[in-house]
Amino acid sequence: MAELSYRDAVSRAIAQEMDRDPSVVLLGEDIGAAGGVFKATVGLLERFGPERVRDTPISEQAILGAAMGAAMTGLRPIAEIMFADFFAVCWDIVANQIAKSSYMTAGQVSFPLVIRSGNGGGLRFGAQHSQAVENWAMAIPGLKVVAPSNPADVIGLFAAAVRDPDPVMFFEAKGLYATKGEVPDGELVDTLGTAKVLRSGTDATIVALAAMVPRALAAAEVLAARGIDSTVVDVRSLVPLDTQTILREVSATGRMFTVEENPRLCGWGAELVSIVAEECFDDLDGPPLRITTPHIPLPSADALEDLAIPSVERIISTIERAMQS
Amino acid sequence: MAELSYRDAVSRAIAQEMDRDPSVVLLGEDIGAAGGVFKATVGLLERFGPERVRDTPISEQAILGAAMGAAMTGLRPIAEIMFADFFAVCWDIVANQIAKSSYMTAGQVSFPLVIRSGNGGGLRFGAQHSQAVENWAMAIPGLKVVAPSNPADVIGLFAAAVRDPDPVMFFEAKGLYATKGEVPDGELVDTLGTAKVLRSGTDATIVALAAMVPRALAAAEVLAARGIDSTVVDVRSLVPLDTQTILREVSATGRMFTVEENPRLCGWGAELVSIVAEECFDDLDGPPLRITTPHIPLPSADALEDLAIPSVERIISTIERAMQS
Amino acid sequence: MSAPTDDITVAKGPPGVDPAILHRPGGSVDAPTQLALYRQMVRMRKFEKRAYDLFLQNLVKGTSHLSLGQEAIAAAFGVAMDEKDYTFATYRGHAHTLARGTSMTGVMGELLGRSCGVLSGKGGSMHLTDVKRGVMGSYAIVGAHLTIALGAAWSAKHRGDPRVAVAFFGDGTTNIGAFHESLNLAAVWKLPVVFVCENNLYMEYTPIRTVTAVDNPAADRASAYGLDSIVVDGNDADAMYLTARECLERARSGGGPSLIEARTYRTSGHSRADPGKYKPEEEVAAWAAYDPIDLYRARLLAHGVGEADLDAVDETADSDVQTATVEAQASPPPGLDLLMHHVWSDGGSSWRN
Amino acid sequence: MSAPTDDITVAKGPPGVDPAILHRPGGSVDAPTQLALYRQMVRMRKFEKRAYDLFLQNLVKGTSHLSLGQEAIAAAFGVAMDEKDYTFATYRGHAHTLARGTSMTGVMGELLGRSCGVLSGKGGSMHLTDVKRGVMGSYAIVGAHLTIALGAAWSAKHRGDPRVAVAFFGDGTTNIGAFHESLNLAAVWKLPVVFVCENNLYMEYTPIRTVTAVDNPAADRASAYGLDSIVVDGNDADAMYLTARECLERARSGGGPSLIEARTYRTSGHSRADPGKYKPEEEVAAWAAYDPIDLYRARLLAHGVGEADLDAVDETADSDVQTATVEAQASPPPGLDLLMHHVWSDGGSSWRN
Numbered sequence A, B: 001m002a003e004l005s006y007r008d009a010v011s012r013a014i015a016q017e018m019d020r021d022p023s024v025v026l027l028g029e030d031i032g033a034a035g036g037v038f039k040a041t042v043g044l045l046e047r048f049g050p051e052r053v054r055d056t057p058i059s060e061q062a063i064l065g066a067a068m069g070a071a072m073t074g075l076r077p078i079a080e081i082m083f084a085d086f087f088a089v090c091w092d093i094v095a096n097q098i099a100k101s102s103y104m105t106a107g108q109v110s111f112p113l114v115i116r117s118g119n120g121g122g123l124r125f126g127a128q129h130s131q132a133v134e135n136w137a138m139a140i141p142g143l144k145v146v147a148p149s150n151p152a153d154v155i156g157l158f159a160a161a162v163r164d165p166d167p168v169m170f171f172e173a174k175g176l177y178a179t180k181g182e183v184p185d186g187e188l189v190d191t192l193g194t195a196k197v198l199r200s201g202t203d204a205t206i207v208a209l210a211a212m213v214p215r216a217l218a219a220a221e222v223l224a225a226r227g228i229d230s231t232v233v234d235v236r237s238l239v240p241l242d243t244q245t246i247l248r249e250v251s252a253t254g255r256m257f258t259v260e261e262n263p264r265l266c267g268w269g270a271e272l273v274s275i276v277a278e279e280c281f282d283d284l285d286g287p288p289l290r291i292t293t294p295h296i297p298l299p300s301a302d303a304l305e306d307l308a309i310p311s312v313e314r315i316i317s318t319i320e321r322a323m324q325s
Numbered sequence C, D: 001m002s003a004p005t006d007d008i009t010v011a012k013g014p015p016g017v018d019p020a021i022l023h024r025p026g027g028s029v030d031a032p033t034q035l036a037l038y039r040q041m042v043r044m045r046k047f048e049k050r051a052y053d054l055f056l057q058n059l060v061k062g063t064s065h066l067s068l069g070q071e072a073i074a075a076a077f078g079v080a081m082d083e084k085d086y087t088f089a090t091y092r093g094h095a096h097t098l099a100r101g102t103s104m105t106g107v108m109g110e111l112l113g114r115s116c117g118v119l120s121g122k123g124g125s126m127h128l129t130d131v132k133r134g135v136m137g138s139y140a141i142v143g144a145h146l147t148i149a150l151g152a153a154w155s156a157k158h159r160g161d162p163r164v165a166v167a168f169f170g171d172g173t174t175n176i177g178a179f180h181e182s183l184n185l186a187a188v189w190k191l192p193v194v195f196v197c198e199n200n201l202y203m204e205y206t207p208i209r210t211v212t213a214v215d216n217p218a219a220d221r222a223s224a225y226g227l228d229s230i231v232v233d234g235n236d237a238d239a240m241y242l243t244a245r246e247c248l249e250r251a252r253s254g255g256g257p258s259l260i261e262a263r264t265y266r267t268s269g270h271s272r273a274d275p276g277k278y279k280p281e282e283e284v285a286a287w288a289a290y291d292p293i294d295l296y297r298a299r300l301l302a303h304g305v306g307e308a309d310l311d312a313v314d315e316t317a318d319s320d321v322q323t324a325t326v327e328a329q330a331s332p333p334p335g336l337d338l339l340m341h342h343v344w345s346d347g348g349s350s351w352r353n
């Protein structure tokens, strides 16, 4: 057991997998000599050499195409797209090529690759460097989508992603890079498609992802003190989605609240509400509610950004109000 | 009143607006001399000349960037992205630039432009030329999103889109281009953000969009004959969304069924279910259900494609089963 | 087919192209190779003519894009490539797929949406793939596969595997961003990849010269990536073959990528729906007189190949096409269960538990 | 600052650049213009140094990117452009925005996230925009604004408006797809746009030469778009100014786009968080000795401008920076109601009724 930052967990996870499997290679902008703009790939070039850790030009389409072509011919690439907003410049390779080619070719090709990216807001980077876009990926058939909330999960889920035979979009929460958590020693391998119940309660189930998880937990503590005892589920993986755990926990409390960093419309929360409404309608004591960023681009100024992204206070007040009515 | 194809309605709509306003210009691949690959821009080059109707290279980013730059400096461009799947190659200009710049600049710039595109399946074009991607646009704050289901709406909504001061994503249903409908003579101008009740019933509300609307109507007729009397709402505009009409109609029947062409996860239907669950939970007699394409890329072979996209039969059977249970 | 003349034997160069700019690769092509090139072209031609007939009968659904008139390019690479090399094709990929030895039945079945199709009907005409024969896919969004091809080349180089990746694309593709990113990265990483631009003068219906800042859309960009400018007669199978060998060897020996601009002409419409009315008559006529198969047959005859030998190739191709058509038409449509297969590499499609 | 020498007066060229490749624009720069150039550079320098101090005090949140060492380029265009011309800048856009006359308070306020900011704090350092002064925005995703600039140029041309659009970007930007698409389309449509590549040798932390297939990332690509290759000394304000005038005039007179590669050096880190450790010491030293402001001050002194006149410029800049800092710090944070404003041009954000 050691305390590790989320950022260092990323590099430990990559190192663990590169150590294990020589076919794992890493590519992206400034990831090598510079150790990454988020310092999440520090030391990897030194350890694994320039053939396996490759700095690229600013050519996101070529980066992901390179990963795709390499994955279909025997390598297991890990590609970095620096900020998740930049998926917009290479979305064709993700959504039309990587995601669809296994299906189109009736399984002739497969894509054991991971695309990792710094996702979401909280760092005052403004509208073009802050959007949480995991729902973009979730909307595309053929992609697995993972978004860990803590250092131990970063390592375990990353290892599972690298070992998975399908393309995995690995969203690292930019706002969490500096946060720390306990991480067991030795090799960690987790399982994709498993949500985690972080807190058990009786009154409401709060379902959160990535940077929203610590906020959901903090809110649950305050709510508990005020007499609302909540379950907190960390979704961890949007595809595959652990609906069993979520439905079970929502049915048990009769209320669901999602906490989502994405702008309001068409997020993973909407999908969950729909699933819950369809599959445990009769267990619901009240409407499933979503707590999200409003449907706006993110502002830069700190007071405004803090107001936009779901805060502990907003989670508390929304749930309190809903449970009282 | 004249009968017009959906395809011809597009060119009539563009001509109507170009006639009215000299600042309206049109650009895209093969739209001029060739009249567009879907023949939806036939005659416009001849009528408005090469300065206002501009054939471009295969450079989708430059096409949309050109439209954006022109819109912020006094023109009202209409840009074509031939197949909506190709938004993936220029999504940055849509999602990060056009959508966000008004907000980022505190309103210093605005973007009176329309991006039109052939959307969806049904033509056996395979996975890279068939996806219905209106939910991609809906998930991005700052875009208006329109998807008409018939020739008259094509013209009226297109005119509204061109006159709107904000960027409008105008999704033309590829599968409907050949279909015909009655269209009033003279100038048509409709209103964005208005859903239309196409059929009134008492038992269930079917909410459909674009190519799914005729199928929903056909299903409703069969269902009526079998004793299930449905309302059919054509959403028409995803942003702004006419939640008033939808909530009213859903409350009235107590049941909602969405019919969506998009792959299952995170579609507009999920958003609607969430809104309905939140805002008229107590009026619901049963879970709101979504009828969608499964979460798969689209296959090419006709039997498979027909099986994938919601069919009249699937709409009927889903609703029948749900209403019986 | 016209009689051999000296003009034809040493191809006079494609219509409208200054012969001075044409790449004249060294070496010569031996007789068996020439016959192989002829055979490839004829098979492609006859196959695609049949496919076109089937469209007209409405048996091929969706769209499809023929290489009629452009066969020398795919044929040359088909003959020049090593068995294990990688092909990356576009929606216009029938010829490039057949060139690697994929069965006509598999391709025809795919066009017809039958279960004998190489993709069981799931991909259709635009996505032909046959990994066993190095056909790593046909990609329908302009530009993308150039990036993917460089990835396969990177992988081969990294694994110490001597394979070369070859990406075919059109003139119109040179104006999209992915082209630029691919050429640069391939050059910087000195990857074993050959980029083959088939300049057929048109994107879909728009003449390439009206939307491109330079005369030679690929070759005039080569220097932007530190590469040699190569314009080759894409209707001369020998010139194409020798150029292909040269570039494949360069790639295989660590010399990095090449960018070839092959001048050719698509004698059919862009796709199924296109009557090609935008093409000037004289242009069509000039290129009709410069058909790669006519040219080549004349040249082989001039070189002393027996007419009977060539006829035999033609007849075998005819009967192969006929067999493939019959087999494909007899094949059932894909099983409906296939709908939910192959999203994931475990064969399934489930996104939840 | 160093004393004037002949070497400096006729700038010897940027370190590591073969002087033979440098563009030597014709014409000369008159004294008032020279003083304006000096003033621009000094204002940028002093403003950004202050901004940096405020970062260190943690008063500037988020990220920010300085142009320290690169000022001659923005200054030259600031002086050469017509009042109504369009500027399209990047996240590294403080200098380019100030160059057009935007108030220091507005820029400083934006960096500090205050309501006096040009964007009321909603955009931050990376999105400076001041439409009234032709600053059509600063864009933070590499490449995009080149496409947008060509759109503004198209619009101006279409409307018969003599404005020129100028897009500034870095060396790293030449490897992204949008660069290629923009240059080609601008050339084909002969648009009044000037593309200005500020080659500061690095993308973020990676040397540009390690990821680019050619030596001059912009200039060696010019011919791919039928444009002249122009490498100019980006630290020589006169050379930059004359080159800017030349290209602006070409654009305004219907001669179409230009692509300028200005050689320069960023003496600070890439962004706030970057100590710049990847830069070799000798490189840093060589460029420190080739600072554009030192150079220019020396040159003006050599040309007989009085030291007192230059000092006065320096002092005014100092006091302007001081005033802007005080004003910005005194300005309140943006009102919270702004959160839900400006998604739409009606000022609102509602997506439903």
Ligand SMILES: Cc1ncc(C[n+]2csc(CCOP(=O)(O)OP(=O)(O)O)c2C)c(N)n1
Pocket (backbone or CB within 6 Å): B029, B058, B060, B082, B086, B089, C092, C140, C141, C142, C143, C169, C170, C171, C172, C173, C174, C176, C198, C200, C202, C203, C204, C270
């Ligand atoms: C990104 C993208 N834009 C547009 C299209 C539509 N499209 C298909 S083929 C084609 C023309 C391609 O021209 P070229 O590269 O010359 O190839 P050719 O068809 O002539 O072989 C176009 C525009 C596409 N498939 N992808």
Ligand SMILES: Cc1ncc(C[n+]2csc(CCOP(=O)(O)OP(=O)(O)O)c2C)c(N)n1
Pocket (backbone or CB within 6 Å): A029, A058, A060, A082, A086, A089, D092, D140, D141, D142, D143, D169, D170, D171, D172, D173, D174, D176, D198, D200, D202, D203, D204, D270
């Ligand atoms: C599409 C995209 N990829 C990556 C980045 C991250 N990024 C921001 S600045 C930068 C370096 C840009 O280098 P250059 O064009 O040389 O400009 P400079 O910063 O040196 O002025 C990178 C990679 C980005 N903003 N957008």
Ligand SMILES: [Mg+2]
Pocket (backbone or CB within 6 Å): C170, C171, C172, C198, C199, C200, C201, C202, C203, C204
């Ligand atoms: Mg072509």
Ligand SMILES: [Mg+2]
Pocket (backbone or CB within 6 Å): D170, D171, D172, D198, D199, D200, D201, D202, D203, D204
């Ligand atoms: Mg740079």
